[in-house]
Amino acid sequence: MVAQEPLYLGFDLSTQQLKGLAVTSDLKVIYESRFDFDADSTGFSIKKGVVTNEEEHEVYAPVALWLQALDTVLQKLKDKGIDFGRVKGISGAGQQHGSVYWGKGGEQVLESLDESKTLGEQLDHAFSHPFSPNWQDASTQKECDAFDEHLGGAVNLALNTGSKAHHRFTGPQILRFRRKYQEAYQKTSRISLVSSFLASIFLGKIAPFDISDVCGMNLWDINAGTWNEELLALTSGSLDTNELKQKLGHVPEDGGGSLGPISPYFVDRYGFDPSCSIAPFTGDNPATILALPLRPMDAMVSLGTSTTFLMSTRRYKPDPAVHFFNHPTTTGLYMFMLCYKNGGLAREGVRDAINEDSSSKSWANFDKISSSSPPLGQVKDGDPMKLGLYFPRPEIVPNVRAGEWHFNYDPRTKSLEETDQGWSRPHDDARAIVESQMLSLRLRSRDLVESPSNGIPPQPRRIYLVGGGSQNAVIAKIAGEVLGGVEGVYKLDVGENACALGAAYKAVWAIERKPGETFEELIGARWKEDEFIKRIADGYQQGVFEKYGQAVEGFEMMEKEVLEQEKRLKTGS
Numbered sequence: 001m002v003a004q005e006p007l008y009l010g011f012d013l014s015t016q017q018l019k020g021l022a023v024t025s026d027l028k029v030i031y032e033s034r035f036d037f038d039a040d041s042t043g044f045s046i047k048k049g050v051v052t053n054e055e056e057h058e059v060y061a062p063v064a065l066w067l068q069a070l071d072t073v074l075q076k077l078k079d080k081g082i083d084f085g086r087v088k089g090i091s092g093a094g095q096q097h098g099s100v101y102w103g104k105g106g107e108q109v110l111e112s113l114d115e116s117k118t119l120g121e122q123l124d125h126a127f128s129h130p131f132s133p134n135w136q137d138a139s140t141q142k143e144c145d146a147f148d149e150h151l152g153g154a155v156n157l158a159l160n161t162g163s164k165a166h167h168r169f170t171g172p173q174i175l176r177f178r179r180k181y182q183e184a185y186q187k188t189s190r191i192s193l194v195s196s197f198l199a200s201i202f203l204g205k206i207a208p209f210d211i212s213d214v215c216g217m218n219l220w221d222i223n224a225g226t227w228n229e230e231l232l233a234l235t236s237g238s239l240d241t242n243e244l245k246q247k248l249g250h251v252p253e254d255g256g257g258s259l260g261p262i263s264p265y266f267v268d269r270y271g272f273d274p275s276c277s278i279a280p281f282t283g284d285n286p287a288t289i290l291a292l293p294l295r296p297m298d299a300m301v302s303l304g305t306s307t308t309f310l311m312s313t314r315r316y317k318p319d320p321a322v323h324f325f326n327h328p329t330t331t332g333l334y335m336f337m338l339c340y341k342n343g344g345l346a347r348e349g350v351r352d353a354i355n356e357d358s359s360s361k362s363w364a365n366f367d368k369i370s371s372s373s374p375p376l377g378q379v380k381d382g383d384p385m386k387l388g389l390y391f392p393r394p395e396i397v398p399n400v401r402a403g404e405w406h407f408n409y410d411p412r413t414k415s416l417e418e419t420d421q422g423w424s425r426p427h428d429d430a431r432a433i434v435e436s437q438m439l440s441l442r443l444r445s446r447d448l449v450e451s452p453s454n455g456i457p458p459q460p461r462r463i464y465l466v467g468g469g470s471q472n473a474v475i476a477k478i479a480g481e482v483l484g485g486v487e488g489v490y491k492l493d494v495g496e497n498a499c500a501l502g503a504a505y506k507a508v509w510a511i512e513r514k515p516g517e518t519f520e521e522l523i524g525a526r527w528k529e530d531e532f533i534k535r536i537a538d539g540y541q542q543g544v545f546e547k548y549g550q551a552v553e554g555f556e557m558m559e560k561e562v563l564e565q566e567k568r569l570k571t572g573s
Helices: 063-079 106-111 119-123 141-150 154-161 170-180 182-186 194-203 229-236 242-248 264-270 284-290 344-354 364-372 427-445 473-483 498-512 519-526 544-571
Strands: 007-013 017-024 029-036 051-053 058-062 087-094 099-103 131-133 188-193 298-303 307-313 323-326 334-340 385-391 403-410 415-418 462-466 489-492 533-537
Touching: 007 063, 007 194, 007 498, 017 063, 017 498, 029 063, 029 498, 058 063, 063 119, 063 194, 063 264, 087 194, 087 284, 087 498, 099 106, 099 131, 099 170, 099 194, 106 119, 106 188, 141 154, 141 170, 141 229, 170 182, 170 229, 182 188, 188 194, 188 242, 229 242, 284 307, 284 334, 284 498, 298 427, 298 473, 307 427, 334 427, 344 364, 344 385, 344 427, 364 427, 364 473, 385 427, 385 544, 403 544, 415 544, 427 473, 427 544, 462 473, 473 489, 473 533, 473 544, 498 519
Parallel strands: 007 087, 298 462, 462 489
Antiparallel strands: 007 017, 017 029, 051 058, 058 131, 099 188, 298 307, 307 334, 323 334, 385 403, 403 415, 489 533
């Protein structure tokens, strides 16, 4: 009898859904299932997967909801005919930063699950607190201030942990939890991230944090590769940090090292092979870069309602405006991330202004004007460069109020003037808004890129676009002109399964790698890029790219001027 090809499972526990899929060794998806929290759950008062307490700016999810989802997704996969006995490895992705608080008997319950009962029936009371803070939670401003101040400012915190303090980050969340729920904190034996929580269920014991996801806590010293004692002391409220260390646990460095075999519960209930291995589960953003797989010097730009920029880089250059994480699989690489609140909404605002005389929401006029306008609005050399900022909602990069600003910049004299003079609005805004968003990305990633070959200025190797804006050929063209990309601009289409795919690929690599074989080497050799990507625009164009390099200097000056305006507004000076 010919042995059947092994399978690997990848899960994605996001804010609104749990997805699970199975891939073969050659990365072909053959089974998938999902559980929509709002549509499919029973017994939970949630909206878009969470509960919101507006008075305290809290956003959180019931942990029992996730157990119900996992029970259902596994049963759905079984009903579709999957043979769980073929599964050799499992990994997953979880919404970043969220924390789960296990009660003192929680691990004992995990170790003695009854296969005749669901997870929800047995684990509902395994937690010291029934809820997990969601990444949208904004209740921790006081705690964030304390974190930023504790090491002497946001810059020092970013240097140590990869990011300044953020409301959603786990360290400030744990600090607030200890202060608000003192009794529950004392009854907490272990703290999981959402990713390690899901891994723990499959493992049958508390799983350690992933080496990448741990960087979203404001507690892990990335350079030292260990917990930051000063930040642990702040979080625990004691110079003796051992208790909190025990709650958090050890963090293994190998992103592909086996955490152990699958829990007997899943062997008995679903027919998994007892040797099925559990690989570390990571965060949703790290899993996304594994879905390509994103190679060093590749950049991914998500053009949705918000804008997210991801890059795999060998350079660790943290700054309060950005995020750095350890790479989820490859030692010596880092994941660089930028998150903006303003993205598609800002572009749509300009589109609607152009279409003001009609009820149309079409992009046709926007595209026509953008493509026919010269770079930076310069009809001829010597004309000032037209630069703008477009923030229909308050922005975090840079940290300014909602508003719109227009400037003229002369790169010869390096002079900047806030003015609408020479602007034909809203027509000039069409190209300027796309340039503005791309210039911000280039400004903040310029120190991370290298020259791909002699005579070529430093820039990404490839630009991958995802999200709604990736459908727009004009936006793609401008992205290539501003950001470069010696191999071009590509549209990436992995549907809504990027995180689950990245997790499944991680499981394949963890089980099938040869000694010393990197994730990029193994998965890159098997990944069929023609099934997922399409080249949609040129990248680097000599002369144009260099012109935008001059514009970056003016763009940086413009941001500093707007920030100074903010400071004067706040001080009344």
